[in-house]
Amino acid sequence: MIWIVVLLIATSVALLVMGIAGVVTDPETRLVRRRLQTAPVGLRMSELRERRRRRRSRESLEAFLEAFGAKVSGDKDRTHLRDRLLHAGYRRPSAGMIFMGSRVVLAGLFALTAALVLTFVSVTPQQRFLVLLGSAVLGWMLPFLYLKKKVQARQDELQRTLPDALDLMVVCVEAGLGLNQALVRVGEEMDRVSTTLAEELTLVSLEIRAGTPREDALANLGKRTGVSDIRAFTSMLIQTDRFGTSIADALRVHADELRTKRRQRAEEEAAKLTVKMLIPIVMFIFPAIFLVILGPAVFHVSEFFGMF
Numbered sequence: 001m002i003w004i005v006v007l008l009i010a011t012s013v014a015l016l017v018m019g020i021a022g023v024v025t026d027p028e029t030r031l032v033r034r035r036l037q038t039a040p041v042g043l044r045m046s047e048l049r050e051r052r053r054r055r056r057s058r059e060s061l062e063a064f065l066e067a068f069g070a071k072v073s074g075d076k077d078r079t080h081l082r083d084r085l086l087h088a089g090y091r092r093p094s095a096g097m098i099f100m101g102s103r104v105v106l107a108g109l110f111a112l113t114a115a116l117v118l119t120f121v122s123v124t125p126q127q128r129f130l131v132l133l134g135s136a137v138l139g140w141m142l143p144f145l146y147l148k149k150k151v152q153a154r155q156d157e158l159q160r161t162l163p164d165a166l167d168l169m170v171v172c173v174e175a176g177l178g179l180n181q182a183l184v185r186v187g188e189e190m191d192r193v194s195t196t197l198a199e200e201l202t203l204v205s206l207e208i209r210a211g212t213p214r215e216d217a218l219a220n221l222g223k224r225t226g227v228s229d230i231r232a233f234t235s236m237l238i239q240t241d242r243f244g245t246s247i248a249d250a251l252r253v254h255a256d257e258l259r260t261k262r263r264q265r266a267e268e269e270a271a272k273l274t275v276k277m278l279i280p281i282v283m284f285i286f287p288a289i290f291l292v293i294l295g296p297a298v299f300h301v302s303e304f305f306g307m308f
Contacts, residue, residue, distance in 0.1 A: 065097075066097045067097075081096040082095075083226070084147060085147070087224070087225065089154055089196070099143060103143045103144070106142055106143060107139035110138055111135050111139070113135065151226070157194055158194070158197055159229055159262075162229055162230060162258060163258040163259045165194075166251055166254060169255075172186060173251060174248050183205045183208075184201075187199075187201035187204075187205060201221075203221075204217050204221050214241065215241070219238070222234045229261070233254060233258075
């Protein structure tokens with residue numbers, strides 16, 4: 001019966017994560033989608049009403065989580081979460097409150113689901129307490145694990161595609177474009193390879209157009225991403241701009257260094273592969289091989305000794 005409880009909790013986890021994943025979204029993306037939402041040809045009014053109803057439901061859930069998270073989270077929690085949410089791509093000011101609200105709500109829902117399931121199962125009070133506590137802890141930790149995975153995936157994508165972006169930037173600068181125009185051009189071209197990196201470079205160019213000093217805009221890029229290679233890249237651009245050295249030469253040297261780092265990371269992962277393969281080999285492949293090789297011998301030996 002414990003497995004039934006675990007199965008129900010896992011199902012509710014999947015459904016709730018899918019619902020909350022669409023709550024903490026980028027404000028610019030949602031605003032553009034809302035403004036550009038038009039009725040395709042042949043779209044029925046019932047489908048439009050259904051879309052509006054879903055949007056209102058999502059906004060109501062978002063407002064509830066935001067209000068609930070504002071009560072349970074302190075200023076220190078919001079400050080700590082802001083950087084992590086920025087690294088994951090969530091730039092809304094209310095993203096931290098929504099995140100904390102979702103953690104508390106999920107913990108309560110998981111504990112309530114486990115309590116309802118345990119009413120049909122005969123368990124001891126100690127087992128009931130452990131299941132309820134484990135369900136609440138799982139619901140509390142699930143949004144944090146999702147955020148951690150999202151940050152890691154986003155940073156890996158940025159780190160992997162940055163050398164290609166620097167190569168394009170070297171070509172643009174050597175062709176006569178300034179650094180600001182090169183950032184715009186590279187952002188447009190990298191959209192076909194990495195939407196995340198293209199979005200970050202576009203934000204840098206938009207900040208510069210809005211009047212932000214280029215040094216501050218580049219420093220904000222390193223803070224938003226949290227990637228060490230991007231921070232080194234922005235520091236190099238700031239120092240190059242400050243001392244008046246050649247941007248093309250600095251970009252070329254930095255691009256060569258990043259390509260070397262990328263190759264070394266790939267070699268490191270390849271070296272780890274042999275060790276990681278030992279676990280499935282020992283657990284799944286070796287038993288089958290032993291069964292095929294030693295199985296007939298065991299039968300022969302048993303028949304031989306069975307004759308006496």
